[in-house]
Amino acid sequence: MNQSRFYDNFSKGCQSCQQGKWLCIFLTYLCNANCTFCPSPFKNEDKIVSAFGNDPKRILEGIEGKPFNAISFSGGDCLLVFDRLMDWLFYFKKNRPDIYYWAYTSGLSADEDKMVKMARVGLNEIRFNIAAINYNSASILEKIAAATGIFEKVAVEIPSIPTDYLKIVEILPFLDRCNVNYLNLHEYILVPEDPYTQIAVTDTFILNKKTELKYDVFSLENTKKIKRFCRKNKLKIQVNNCSLQKKENQILHRRLAMGRIFKREYEHLTQDGLLETYLVHPLKMASYEIQSLLKHKEYFEQLEKYFVNPEVYKKRGFKESKGTIAKFSLLPPLDVDSKRVLLEVRIIK
Secondary structure: OOOHHHHOOHHHHHHHHOOOEEEEEEOOOOOOOOOOOOOOOOOOOOOEEEOOOOOOHHHHHOOOOOOOOEEEEEEOHHHHHHHHHEEEHHHHHHHOOOOOOEEEEEOOOOOHHHHHHHOOOOOOOEEEOOOHHHOOOOOHHHHHHHOOOOOOOEEEEEOOOHHHHHHHHHHHHHHHHHHOEEEEEOOEEEEEOOOHOOOOOEEEEEEEEOEEEEEEEEEEHHHHHHHHHOOOOOOOOEEEEOOOOHHHHHHHHHHHHHHHHHHOOOOOOOOOOOOOEEEEEEEOOHHHHHHHHHHHHHHHHHHOOEEEHHHHHHHHHHOOOEEEEEEEEEEOOOOOOOOOOEEEEEEEE
């Protein structure tokens, strides 16, 4: 998938996301909003999660020498742990001033004093989820207006919910007058807890080769309608269509980035971001036997010595082998605490 097709990645953060060069740090999963569409895996838990762990020094070491050029602080709502946010932002800005930084919030825990402090330390962009407060909270809109005079860039980032079209376009002229830079509209992913799931027309999208996501089939058309509204009314705000296709493109580039980091000597990283290797084993085994063995760490370690890099396999062929030859395709781990995921085992001999 060619990222150049996505011409509407206006924010530097969105551009880095599509290139697989963005690291999201969930500083907490605590939240004082109550979004029915929230996909958080750890609702209202105060824990820190990132692809490189939960310690800032370890994370900094993890991205050192890698192509990461953007970091976001998310949650939950990271402003609920404001002191932590400031400490982390200061640490990363001091050590990596070249990186583009932004934070996500519902705005409920934001105020002008906090926003000024974040901007002074070096936060480049702030993104507000106004769907969390029914779009038209006067106090939140005042904070957004204030933010445009504090930060380099300000965005409103929300799911593109078809039934909320009128609420969204009603507030857009105000956001435009305030000089909000970006409106990021996510294709609407449905979670079981969301009552809207019961009435929505849905389909399934396969993300990262294995994860099934239910989505609203009219969400993309809703985004197009909002774009047409902006053009018709000559609004300056730039609309980014954050579609599921874009999310898959981002995951592709993340697989490529993390695959380069975690690839073992007997593995080859494909253009599709998969790890490939060959098993050349002295005993005859069926595919189901191999897959069963790989589920147990001790057996995997025993099999590991029989893995062969595809380049070595092509050169030698191993035609003399009387045991099992199998080709493996695996998803690389997308974080330091994850394991490879076996996609396919193909018995060659």
